[in-house]
Amino acid sequence: MTTANSRAKCSNCNKANATCFCAGCSKGFCFQHLTEHRQLLHRQLDEIINDHDQFQQTIIQQKHNPDNSSVIQQINQWEKNSIEKIQQTALQCRETVIKLTQKSINDIEKKFIELSQKLKEIREENEFNEIDLNNFQVKLTQITKEFLQPSNISIRQDSQEFIKKISVISPFEQIQTKNNKFQQFAITVAGGNSGGYGLNQLSSPWGISIDNDKSIYIADSWNHRIIKWKLYSNIGQIVAGGDRQRYQYNQLNDPTNIIFDKKNNSFIISDTGNKQVIRYFEQNRTNQQIIISNIKCMGLAIDKNGFIYASDCENNEVRRWKQGDKKGELVAGGNGRGYHLNQLNYPTFIFVDEDYSLYISDKDNYRVMKWRKNAKEGIIVAGGNGEGNSLKQLYYPGGVIVDDLGQIYVADSRNNRVMRWCEGQEEGEIVVGGNARRYGLNQLDRPAGLSFDNEGNLYVVDHDNHRIQKYEKLLN
Numbered sequence: 001m002t003t004a005n006s007r008a009k010c011s012n013c014n015k016a017n018a019t020c021f022c023a024g025c026s027k028g029f030c031f032q033h034l035t036e037h038r039q040l041l042h043r044q045l046d047e048i049i050n051d052h053d054q055f056q057q058t059i060i061q062q063k064h065n066p067d068n069s070s071v072i073q074q075i076n077q078w079e080k081n082s083i084e085k086i087q088q089t090a091l092q093c094r095e096t097v098i099k100l101t102q103k104s105i106n107d108i109e110k111k112f113i114e115l116s117q118k119l120k121e122i123r124e125e126n127e128f129n130e131i132d133l134n135n136f137q138v139k140l141t142q143i144t145k146e147f148l149q150p151s152n153i154s155i156r157q158d159s160q161e162f163i164k165k166i167s168v169i170s171p172f173e174q175i176q177t178k179n180n181k182f183q184q185f186a187i188t189v190a191g192g193n194s195g196g197y198g199l200n201q202l203s204s205p206w207g208i209s210i211d212n213d214k215s216i217y218i219a220d221s222w223n224h225r226i227i228k229w230k231l232y233s234n235i236g237q238i239v240a241g242g243d244r245q246r247y248q249y250n251q252l253n254d255p256t257n258i259i260f261d262k263k264n265n266s267f268i269i270s271d272t273g274n275k276q277v278i279r280y281f282e283q284n285r286t287n288q289q290i291i292i293s294n295i296k297c298m299g300l301a302i303d304k305n306g307f308i309y310a311s312d313c314e315n316n317e318v319r320r321w322k323q324g325d326k327k328g329e330l331v332a333g334g335n336g337r338g339y340h341l342n343q344l345n346y347p348t349f350i351f352v353d354e355d356y357s358l359y360i361s362d363k364d365n366y367r368v369m370k371w372r373k374n375a376k377e378g379i380i381v382a383g384g385n386g387e388g389n390s391l392k393q394l395y396y397p398g399g400v401i402v403d404d405l406g407q408i409y410v411a412d413s414r415n416n417r418v419m420r421w422c423e424g425q426e427e428g429e430i431v432v433g434g435n436a437r438r439y440g441l442n443q444l445d446r447p448a449g450l451s452f453d454n455e456g457n458l459y460v461v462d463h464d465n466h467r468i469q470k471y472e473k474l475l476n
Contacts, residue, residue, distance in 0.1 A: 012036070075166070082163045089162070093155070100153055108147050115139055167424050180407065180420075182432055182458050185441040186469035189459070190216055190229040190236060195466040197223055199235040202466045207257035207270075207300075207349070207399070207449040214453050216468060217267065218461075219255040226258055226269060226280070229468070240269065240280050256298045257349070257449070263306040270297040270310070277310055292321060292328070299350040299361065309358060311347040318350060318360060318371075332358055332371040332378060339365050342377035349399045349411075349449065359408065361397045368400055368410055370423065382410050382421040382428060389415045391427040399450035399461065411447040411460065418447060418460060432460065432471050439465050 008028035009015060021028045022037065029037050062069065119136060122128040191202035203222035210216050214231040217239070225242030229235075241252030253273025261268055267280045268291070277292035277300070292310055299311035299318075308321045310328065316337045319328030333344035345364040352358050356373040359381070366387045369378035383394035398411035408421045409431065417434035421427075433444035445464035452458060458471040 071168075078166055085163065097153060101151065104151070105147075108143060111139075111143050115143065180403065180405070180456075181474045182471040183474060184432060184471075186432070186460070186471050188441070188467050189231075189470045190218060190227075190468035192465070192467035195222070199227075199237070202227070202236075202468075204463055204466065205448070205461050205468065206255070206298075206463065208451050208459060208461055208468060209258045209260050209267075210451050210453050210459060211260065212454055216459070217258050217260075218468065219258050219269070219449075221254050221256055221272075224252045224254060224273075226252070226255060226267070239282050240267070257300045259300045259302050259308075261302060261306065261308075268300055268302065268308055270300050272296060272298055277308075298348040301350045301352040301358070303352045303356055304354065309350055309352055311350050311360065313346045313348060313363075316344040316347060318344075318347060318358060332360055332369070332375075340377075341369075341379070344369070349397075351400050351402055353402050353406075359400050359402060361400045361410070363396055363398075366394045366397065368394070368397055368408060368421070381423045382408055382419065387414075391419075391429065394419070398446075398448045398463075401450045401452065403452065403456070409450055409458070411450050413446050413448065413463075416444045416446065418444070418450065418458070432458065437464075441469075444469070 008021065010030040010033055011027040012033040013030060015030065019029075019031060020034050024041075027037075115136070122132060191200075191205065193201050195201065195203045197203065202218065202220050204220075205218050206221045207219040208216055216229045218227050218229060218236070220227045223242065225238050226240035227236035227242075228239045230237070241255065243251060252269065252271050254271075255269050256272045257270040259268050260266075261279070264279070265281070267282065269278050269280055271278050275294055275296055276290050277295060277297050279289040279291050281287050291308070295310060295312050296314045297310045298313050299309075301309040303309070306323070309318055309331065310321065311318045315334070317333035318331055320331045321328040333342070333347065335342045337343065337345050339345060344360065344362050346362075347360050348363050349361040350358060358371045360369045360371065360378070362369050365384070367380050367384035368382035370381045371378040382400075383392075383397060385392045387393065387395045389395060394410060394412050395414035396412075398413040399409075400411070401409050403409065406423065408423065410419045410421065410428070412419045415434065416437045418431045419428040420431045421429075433442075433447065435443045437443070437445050439445065444460065444462050446462075447460050448463040449461035450459065456473045458473070460469045460471065462469050
């Protein structure tokens with residue numbers, strides 16, 4: 001920090017014996033006051049280190065106790081106020097119902113007492129005939145019916161919002177969302193040579209899985225095979241099925257989906273036409289295992305624990321299967337075919353995220369549902385406004401995947417486009433396609449499965465064009 005300067009004066013004692021010059025404050029000091037100056041600098045450094053350590057402790061506390069943040073406290077207060085408002089309204093409504101019910105009972109009881117008194121009188125007087133008895137019977141029946149019939153009291157729901165809905169807004173997340181853009185003209189990476197059985201062709205492909213080498217495993221449905229298409233290859237390689245004897249052992253019948261089970265180094269295939277889900281080993285094709293029987297499965301997913309999720313479009317449910325399970329655990333639907341939040345209507349593609357939340361393409365309800373872990377009903381995260389082509393609607397949704405930012409991508413099959421929705425938003429946005437049903441590189445024809453590679457590029461199964469399209473992610 002210092003340089004020699006014999007001519008300068010000490011800035012403290014003002015004597016011409018300053019021997020050192022401080023480059024930081026541009027002042028000269030004698031030996032005595034240089035020591036004091038250094039001590040002052042050390043005290044200032046200690047204060048900075050102390051502030052640093054306190055801030056570090058604040059970061060650690062916030063990291064381990066995220067619930068203590070001011071925004072979380074605001075959410076908690078909103079929840080508390082909303083619950084109090086609901087409870088107060090419910091209490092008032094209950095009190096009103098009790099009063100109305102009690103009044104109705106009192107009125108009936110009054111009529112009953114009057115009837116009882118008259119019965120007592122004619123019995124004591126012993127003067128009655130068939131007409132009297134018939135009248136008493138009619139009155140008693142009327143009172144009984146009035147008492148047992150359903151109450152005409154009902155609940156009216158106001159059209160205006162009772163609880164103000166809240167959502168989280170983050171400038172960071174908005175910036176990140178804008179970054180996920182894709183080239184609008186795709187690269188055909190598999191098929192595209194019209195529908196057919198050749199190794200350079202596909203026939204109505206449905207689902208795909210992409211490995212770290214960007215090899216694509218395709219459920220080539222109408223060719224009854226799984227075909228592997230390596231990066232930059234012009235032809236595929238059959239890895240399962242494919243000899244058209246689709247009802248025989250070790251063959252496939254209209255496979256619709258494929259996922260990779262890293263834990264067991266195998267593929268899981270929905271062999272839809274044979275109503276089964278099988279485990280398939282690429283290195284040992286004769287060692288096929290049926291892991292789920294009697295299921296029309298059109299969607300598969302696997303979580304980080306290796307548990308398998310399978311959609312059942314006939315029973316309108318999704319079950320989770322652990323290794324060795326005889327019957328999977330119901331995780332969504334299972335309440336009959338319908339449109340309520342605890343029901344599904346022909347579920348197909350599914351996706352499970354890191355929090356075990358399950359996303360379901362609820363095809364015939366024209367919506368995508370999200371079922372959180374252990375939930376009794378789902379929430380609508382895309383569509384749900386009937387069939388149509390507006391940004392609020394889906395028309396037979398297909399593949400569904402979720403990116404690292406929680407954005408939901410949906411193959412909007414009959415609208416020939418891929419949509420992106422953020423949970424809580426009323427409208428989605430078109431990511432690719434939507435330019436009429438044709439075979440151009442910026443067009444799609446009944447898109448089905450979706451997937452990302454390890455660089456974030458988007459792959460779309462272009463079902464009726466018999467090809468796989470890659471939409472490269474645009475860099476910032």
